[in-house]
Amino acid sequence: MGILCDYFRAPDAEAVRRVLELTEGSSPVIGEDAAFDGIDAKGIEPSVVLGQLIAAIEQAPFDPARQDTAVWPLGPEPGPGMIPDDDDPWSTGPWVFELDPRTCAALAGVADTDALAIATRWARAEELHPARPETLREVLDELSALARRAREADERVYCWICL
Template identity: 50%
Template sequence: MGVLTDYFRAADAAAVVRALQDADDRPLVGGRDPHFDGVEAKRLDPDVVLGELVAAIRRVPWGVDTVDERPVWPTAPEPGPDGPRGEDDPWATGPWVVELGTAVRDTLAGVADADVPAAVARWVRSEELRPADAGDVQPLAEELIRLARRARDADEQLYCWICL
């Protein structure tokens, strides 16, 4: 089972929650009538794989705090460690949406076009992307960078939709 991820921009978390409540099986990103401008980036989780890209751009080692995020969906409180995790528990079944910190958006948006190939070359050395080739993943990195620039220019935040 793989993790599916889509990255998108929105004005705020309230707009994301409204879209999720009114989705009517429409995708948030992609498709004929998407809710948001975004990038379909399957298997690119925000914590590790996107974090590795952010670290590569910053030229620092990846760490658990590289990507600052906060949960947006589901809106129900997450059960404690002894709480139920049944089929009806949205925290167990997904989808989940997290808002990425402004520093992540600004790191992606701020990388110079001329520096992207070198950042991608560092990114593909991460364990999670092996045995990927830089030429294969550079278009995805460029899409994420352009999305971050549009979000920054519109004073919006970046979000990640995650589903199993």
């Protein structure tokens, strides 16, 4: 089973929720009627795999303390150790998270000249094994460009996730 992850930029969480309510949670970046500027980054989930990328950018250990903000589904997110019912949207998804501002800043700050070296460090992450740095560089380039467009438009970056 793969994890689908679409990263996109939007003005705010309320705009994201409005679109998701209209589309019943469908990806807001896929298809002719895409609501937001975004990219498909299958398997690059925000908490660990993207966190490993940020560690590679910063040349620092992976920091699990970075906190993304839940935007979707509506309703309270289950607390630590709580398991939602099978029919609870927190159990079934899709889920959308607003990326931590530090994550967006790190992505937007990647220089083209550093991208291959960063992708090479990122490829060493256990969660990506085996991965080719050249392939990961393409993803890094897309994520960095998206983060820069978001910064220029004073928008936030979000991740839509579906199993």
